[in-house]
Amino acid sequence: MQLVAPDILAEARGLSTAMLGTLAALGLALWLFGWRWHRFWVVAGITLAAGLIGLNAARPAGVQVIAVGILLAVAAGMMALELAKVVAFVAGGIGAWLAVQWVLPQAQELWAVFLSGGLLGLLLYRVWTMLLTSLMGTLLALHASLLLLEPALSFDAVSWAGANNAALNGVAVGIIILGILLQVVATPEDASESVAKPEDKDKDEPHIELDEPVERPANWWKRLLPSTRKAA
Secondary structure: OOOOOHHHHHHHHHOOHHHHHHHHHHHHHHHHOOOOOHHHHHHHHHHHHHHHHHHHHHHHHOOOHHHHHHHHHHHHHHOHHHHHHHHHHHHHHHHHHHHHHHHOOOOOOHHHHHHHHHHHHHHOHHHHHHHHHHHHHHHHHHHHHHHHHHHHHOOOHHHHHHHOHHHHHHHHHHHHHHHHHHHHHHOOOOHHHHOOOHHHHHHHOOOOOOOOOOOOOOOHHHHOOOOOOOOO
16 A cells, blocks of 8 residues: 555646645645644535536536536535535545455455444544544645655655655654644634633622612513412
8 A cells, every 4th residue: 555656646747836835735734734624624625526526527428517517516515514424424434445455355345344434434523534634634745745855856756655665654654643633732622611611700700789679671572461470
């Protein structure tokens, strides 16, 4: 299993330096702020994927390619947050499938592994989102960084990545784990924990005792109903 694929490096060699720098910065942001900005990443990713699918599907059919792509992207973007759980289920299932197939190549009944991984992805949605964003950000930043360093250091990034596959996998796994830890640190506390409890607020505020009771105006709907109080 190659986390830094030489084939992807060979295909991305034609990108400009500005584009590679943008991809590296995007990967760094995804690696560091994956969970904190996870709603933005989900909406942007699903919208972009739906737009590309619409463009590719409309091209052989001969219809308006741009119109279909834009409409599908807008529709997917409006439903992105609802589709986030579905994406987590599918991603968890595929991840479990690939992991078991990598460890046990002769394993059977992989559909059960896929369903188990999908359910685990739903139950551990936050952890799974951190793992996915850290993985995608690491791979994006590593591929872009190798291509940026290729002209500066005068080496062949494709052949070097193929020769040092094991070392790159180890570095990538370490960076992924570090990204998960940094996302936990960078994630702000929940609003429920930061809001002061009503009991603490009442303790801080001084209580003022009034000699005469304050008459509160009756609600308007009580004026429409006959009085049911008995005379003392």
